[in-house]
Amino acid sequence: MIVSFSSLGLGLVVGYLGQRSRMCSIGGLRDYVLVRDTGLLKGAAALLVSAWVGFGVVRLISGTDAGHGLIAAGTTPSGLRAVAAIAIGAIVLGFAATLSGACPLRQHVLAGQGRVGAWSFLAGFYLAAVVYSSWIEPSIGSWVL
Amino acid sequence: MTAGAATPRREGVRFDVGARAGRLARSAVVYGIVAATGAIIVGQWLGVSPPAAYGLCSACHGRDLADWTLNHVEGKHLFVTAAGAGWPLLTVVGLVAGSFLAARRNGEFGSINIGGNVRQFGYGAVVMCAALFVGGCPTRIIIRTGFGDLAGLLALGGVAAGIVGATLSMRWAARR
Numbered sequence: 001m002i003v004s005f006s007s008l009g010l011g012l013v014v015g016y017l018g019q020r021s022r023m024c025s026i027g028g029l030r031d032y033v034l035v036r037d038t039g040l041l042k043g044a045a046a047l048l049v050s051a052w053v054g055f056g057v058v059r060l061i062s063g064t065d066a067g068h069g070l071i072a073a074g075t076t077p078s079g080l081r082a083v084a085a086i087a088i089g090a091i092v093l094g095f096a097a098t099l100s101g102a103c104p105l106r107q108h109v110l111a112g113q114g115r116v117g118a119w120s121f122l123a124g125f126y127l128a129a130v131v132y133s134s135w136i137e138p139s140i141g142s143w144v145l
Numbered sequence: 146m147t148a149g150a151a152t153p154r155r156e157g158v159r160f161d162v163g164a165r166a167g168r169l170a171r172s173a174v175v176y177g178i179v180a181a182t183g184a185i186i187v188g189q190w191l192g193v194s195p196p197a198a199y200g201l202c203s204a205c206h207g208r209d210l211a212d213w214t215l216n217h218v219e220g221k222h223l224f225v226t227a228a229g230a231g232w233p234l235l236t237v238v239g240l241v242a243g244s245f246l247a248a249r250r251n252g253e254f255g256s257i258n259i260g261g262n263v264r265q266f267g268y269g270a271v272v273m274c275a276a277l278f279v280g281g282c283p284t285r286i287i288i289r290t291g292f293g294d295l296a297g298l299l300a301l302g303g304v305a306a307g308i309v310g311a312t313l314s315m316r317w318a319a320r321r
Contacts, residue, residue, distance in 0.1 A: 001232050002191055002232075003192040003193055003228060003229070003231065003232045003234060004232040004235050006187040006191035006192065006193060007193055007206065007234045007236040008235035008236070008238060008239040009187075010184070010187050010200065010236060010239065011235060011236040011237065011238060011239020011240045011242070011243060012239040012240075012242055012243035012246070013179065013183060013243065014176075014179070014180050014183065014201065014236075014240060014243065015239055015240035015241065015242060015243025015245075015247070016170070016243040016244065016247040017170055017175065017179055017243075017247075018176060018240070018243070018244060019243070019244040019247035019248055019253075020167075021170065021171050021172060021175070021176040022173075023173045023176040023177070025284045025286075026304070026308050028173075029305055029308045029309065029312075030308055030311075033309055033313065034316065040173050042174050043172075043173025043174055043176050043177045044177065044287060045177070046174040046175075046177030046178050046181075047176075047177035047178075047180055047181050047284070047288070047291075048177075048181075048287050048290060049177075049291070050178045050180075050181035050182060050291070051181040051184070051185065051198075051287065051288045051290070051291025051292060052290075052291035052292075052293075053291075054181055054182055054185040054291070055198070055293065058185060058189050062189070071293050071295050072197065072292055072293035072294055075289075075293065075294040075295045075296050075297070076295045076296070077295065077296050077299065083299060086279050086280075086296055086299050086300050086303065087299060087300075087302070087303045088303070089278040089279040089303070090275070090279045090286070090299070090300040090303025091304070091307040091310070092271065092275040093272060093276055093278075093279060093283070093300075093303070093304055093307060094283070094303065094304035094305065094306065094307020094308040094310075094311065095307035095310055095311045096268050096272045096307075097272050097283065097304075097307075097308075098307065098308045098311035098312055098315075099268060099311050099315070100265060100269070100272060103203075103282060103283045103284065104203040104207075104272055104273070104276060104282040104283070104284075105203040105240065105282060105283075105284045107203075107269070108203055108237055108244065109241075109244040110244075111244070112240065112241040112242065112245040112247075112248060113244050113245065113247075113248035113253055113254055113255075114248065114254050114255050114257060115257050116256060116257065116258035116259075117258070117259060117260075117261060117262055117265045118265070120262035120263070120265040120266045120269070121265040121266065121268060121269035121272075122269060123266055123269065124265070124267060124268065124269030124270040124273070125204075125207065125269035125270065125273045126207060126211050127270060128269065128270035128271075128274050129207055129208040129211045129273050129277070130211055130212070130215060130223070131270075131274075132208070132273065133208060133211075134221075134223060136274065137224060137277070
């Protein structure tokens with residue numbers, strides 16, 4: 001039960017701050033390329049640096065076997081095919097998300113503040129989730145990593 | 146005279162704290178710090194794992210919630226990660242509700258339709274499939290990279306290349 005409450009609580013906080021700050025994971029780089037605005041890019045950098053520092057602190061205080069040094073254990077792609085698959089999938093993800101106007105998390109925030117296009121995005125998003133779990137994932141397996 | 150002088154000073158301090166909190170909430174850097182810290186806390190100590198670095202993801206948590214619902218309502222056996230198998234992950238519900246609260250509180254809520262909804266539907270489907278394929282939405286890819294995930298770093302580079310390519314192609318199309 002704590003999983004549901006903690007995830008709901010984090011979602012509420014991130015959703016609130018996401019609406020106020022207009023933060024978007026892809027918007028930072030898009031704005032920098034378009035108009036050299038670094039406001040959102042600083043947010044993405046803060047997310048990356050905070051995660052890096054935070055996980056480092058967690059490893060120090062809990063002594064978990066999450067890995068040594070900069071690379072966590074068990075996260076290396078299994079081969080050239082996996083590297084190519086991840087790279088192509090990520091390029092498609094970045095391309096489509098930029099054309100849609102925002103990253104998936106920002107689309108949830110836009111839906112919460114009443115944007116109809118974001119609700120259309122989320123309809124396709126969740127329909128694709130079920131399609132992916134039902135038919136695509138069983139056919140490709142978990143060979144990516 | 147003393148009491149009369151003290152009251153405005155207290156109000157002034159309270160107003161200043163509120164205004165400062167409002168300014169902080171509008172900062173993308175504060176968002177990044179809070180989101181990363183919250184994702185680490187719920188992932189490490191509040192049960193939102195495995196997989197690793199799973200505290201915050203709009204694609205994976207949305208997939209888990211959709212599949213969990215179908216599994217329990219329709220009796221299907223769709224894939225749900227260990228974190229969301231017992232009780233549902235409600236991150237995406239919280240995101241929409243938190244944004245709704247913020248928008249209502251600050252007078253920014255309003256139903257806005259700028260068209261292109263069928264196109265947005267298609268983009269949503271493509272983005273979800275690609276996100277599940279590479280293991281997370283762009284936000285989780287950044288968090289995974291901070292975790293030290295080499296595949297996450299590779300995905301982050303790919304997403305950046307996709308963003309630059311899409312932005313330049315949109316600018317090229319706009320200038321034609």
